[in-house]
Amino acid sequence: MNKIISSIAICLLSITILSSCQQEKKLPFYGERHAETVKDAAGVEKIDTVYQTIPNWSFLNQDSVVTTNKATDGKVYVADFFFTSCTTICPTMHRNLMTVYKEFKTNPDIMFVSHTIDFKYDRPYVLKKYAQKLGVDGPKWQFLYGSKDSVYTLAEKNYLVAVGEDSTAKDGYIHQGYLVLIDKDRRIRGAYDGTKEDQVEQLKKDIPVLLAEYKK
Amino acid sequence: MRKYIINFIFLLSIVAIIVSCQNQETIDLQNYMSNGKDIYKAKCQNCHGENGEGLGQLAPPLTDSVFLKTNKNRLACIIKNGANESLIIHGKEYKEKMPAFPELADIDVAQVMVYVTNSFGNKQGFVPYTEVSTQLQNCK
Numbered sequence: 529m530n531k532i533i534s535s536i537a538i539c540l541l542s543i544t545i546l547s548s549c550q551q552e553k554k555l556p557f558y559g560e561r562h563a564e565t566v567k568d569a570a571g572v573e574k575i576d577t578v579y580q581t582i583p584n585w586s587f588l589n590q591d592s593v594v595t596t597n598k599a600t601d602g603k604v605y606v607a608d609f610f611f612t613s614c615t616t617i618c619p620t621m622h623r624n625l626m627t628v629y630k631e632f633k634t635n636p637d638i639m640f641v642s643h644t645i646d647f648k649y650d651r652p653y654v655l656k657k658y659a660q661k662l663g664v665d666g667p668k669w670q671f672l673y674g675s676k677d678s679v680y681t682l683a684e685k686n687y688l689v690a691v692g693e694d695s696t697a698k699d700g701y702i703h704q705g706y707l708v709l710i711d712k713d714r715r716i717r718g719a720y721d722g723t724k725e726d727q728v729e730q731l732k733k734d735i736p737v738l739l740a741e742y743k744k
Numbered sequence: 745m746r747k748y749i750i751n752f753i754f755l756l757s758i759v760a761i762i763v764s765c766q767n768q769e770t771i772d773l774q775n776y777m778s779n780g781k782d783i784y785k786a787k788c789q790n791c792h793g794e795n796g797e798g799l800g801q802l803a804p805p806l807t808d809s810v811f812l813k814t815n816k817n818r819l820a821c822i823i824k825n826g827a828n829e830s831l832i833i834h835g836k837e838y839k840e841k842m843p844a845f846p847e848l849a850d851i852d853v854a855q856v857m858v859y860v861t862n863s864f865g866n867k868q869g870f871v872p873y874t875e876v877s878t879q880l881q882n883c884k
Binding site: 615616617619620622623626658660661662663698 | 789790791793799800801802803840843
């Protein structure tokens with residue numbers, strides 16, 4: 529009898545330990561970080577971690593309107609780098625991103641931002657035509673055009689996506705197909721290979737997790 | 745009696761020859777289909793989709809059997825050299841340029857063409873590599 533009671537007790541104990549280990553799921557932070565001394569509301573000094581953030585930006589969108597980071601401020605957004613005449617990974621990336629767009633179409637807290645890396649050809653009217661043909665309408669998904677310098681710096685230094693011109697590549701440019709998830713405080717919280725369906729599915733699962741962090 | 749047996753064997757062998765001929769074509773078809781699928785995945789699927797559904801109005805679907813049938817003799821040329829004209833598919837106009845695939849050998853073109861014209865609800869049957877080769881020599 530004693531044996532049974534003690535074994536039940538051990539079982540219960542282990543269950544409690546295991547369940548207490550479970551934390552609320554939180555997405556990781558990507559990029560550089562450093563510690564900074566900050567004062568909290570009560571004026572007490574403490575050390576806090578400061579994560580890498582996306583700086584201010586300003587580009588022309590598919591409607592030839594100057595669009596800045598104000599469009600995405602206070603929102604969770606997905607950013608990627610592509611170009612319209614790309615025949616390799618971009619169609620797959622945007623086919624997959626389209627399914628994410630459709631899933632969150634009615635959620636005002638989510639946006640999509642696609643930067644073109646073809647600064648020679650992808651003028652705003654080309655982006656507009658591309659967006660329409662892809663089936664995107666309205667400001668929720670922005671297609672942005674900017675100078676080579678500004679876009680390439682933003683990609684490599686801030687979004688951590690490799691891009692570049694390459695005359696040996698089939699379409700003249702090379703780039704990574706990451707879909708980068710940015711939180712409401714401009715921090716990088718995820719990077720998903722847009723050419724892989726399972727990673728795009730993970731993105732769809734992670735967006736609500738990220739939104740939940742702000743609901744407290 | 746002996747005559748009957750000889751006749752019977754003769755007939756049987758003719759039937760066997762015909763059946764084995766068909767088998768050879770079926771084997772070729774299966775061969776082309778499986779190789780064609782690999783080429784499709786590598787070269788075509790990006791734009792035309794896993795199930796030939798296309799991509800918005802950027803890339804047309806490959807499910808228009810009527811288009812594929814009426815343009816039967818042009819398909820090989822389109823696969824290899826791309827397309828730079830507007831095409832009407834399922835009643836919709838598609839104007840985007842299709843890139844060329846000069847790296848594809850004639851046999852690759854034949855295999856991927858047979859794959860496309862016998863998948864996604866299409867069923868045009870087998871086209872031998874020699875026929876595709878002639879078509880490719882006469883591309884405009």
